[in-house]
Amino acid sequence: MFNIGDKVVYPMHGAGVIEAIEEKEVLGQKQKYYIMKLPIGEMKVMVPMDNVEEVGLREIIDKDGVPKVIDVLKGKKSKMSSNWNRRYRANMEKIRTGDIFEVAEVVRNLAIRDAEKGLSTGEKKMLDNAKQILISELVLAQDSTEEQIETLLGECLG
Numbered sequence: 489m490f491n492i493g494d495k496v497v498y499p500m501h502g503a504g505v506i507e508a509i510e511e512k513e514v515l516g517q518k519q520k521y522y523i524m525k526l527p528i529g530e531m532k533v534m535v536p537m538d539n540v541e542e543v544g545l546r547e548i549i550d551k552d553g554v555p556k557v558i559d560v561l562k563g564k565k566s567k568m569s570s571n572w573n574r575r576y577r578a579n580m581e582k583i584r585t586g587d588i589f590e591v592a593e594v595v596r597n598l599a600i601r602d603a604e605k606g607l608s609t610g611e612k613k614m615l616d617n618a619k620q621i622l623i624s625e626l627v628l629a630q631d632s633t634e635e636q637i638e639t640l641l642g643e644c645l646g
Contacts, residue, residue: 490522490545495628499544499586501533502526502624509537528624528634544586548628553588557626560592561644565600572608579611583618588625594618599645 490496490506497503504526511520512534521534522545535545549557569575579598582590598615601607607615619641626637 490540490547495548496522496524497546497548497586497588497625498524498526498533498535499584500621501531502528502621503548503628504533504624505628507532510534526624527627528620546586548625549588551629554626554629557588557592557622558640558644560589561596561641563593563596565597566593568597568601572611576610576614579614579618583614583621588622591618591622595622595641596645603646 492506492508494506495503496506504524506522507525508523509520510523511518513519520537522537522540524533524535525531526533535543569578579594582594595615595618598607598611598618602612602615623634623637623641626632626640627634630637632640
């Protein structure tokens with residue numbers, strides 16, 4: 489159970505802050521929702537409280553987790569399929585977990601691949617999305633700005 493003011497991650501969307509808990513009627517059913525504000529893009533998301541575990545809502549990493557994310561970003565590229573379709577599906581699976589270390593691995597691998605061989609349009613979009621998810625969580629975990637985290641990512645990814 490989360491409270492107003494908690495910093496949480498919504499897999500595939502990124503990190504945000506729970507601004508409110510409201511009861512809404514959707515399709516004739518009353519349900520309680522977390523109203524979550526995402527700092528990047530100023531987007532608001534309603535997450536049904538009954539589905540929290542199903543969607544993988546979790547607390548953001550603490551400050552101690554940030555150096556571990558940086559280590560992942562600075563690490564060597566993992567073995568990836570040369571078949572872009574398999575690679576895309578494997579990376580999408582990692583992003584869907586909502587695990588920041590998995591997302592960081594996707595960002596690192598795609599950034600390295602982009603530098604070496606270039607990326608398809610689909611993988612470029614995936615890299616941008618994964619970066620946004622990563623940045624949103626690091627902004628909240630470090631109490632930083634989006635620009636500071638983008639600079640940090642640039643340094644890590646060389």
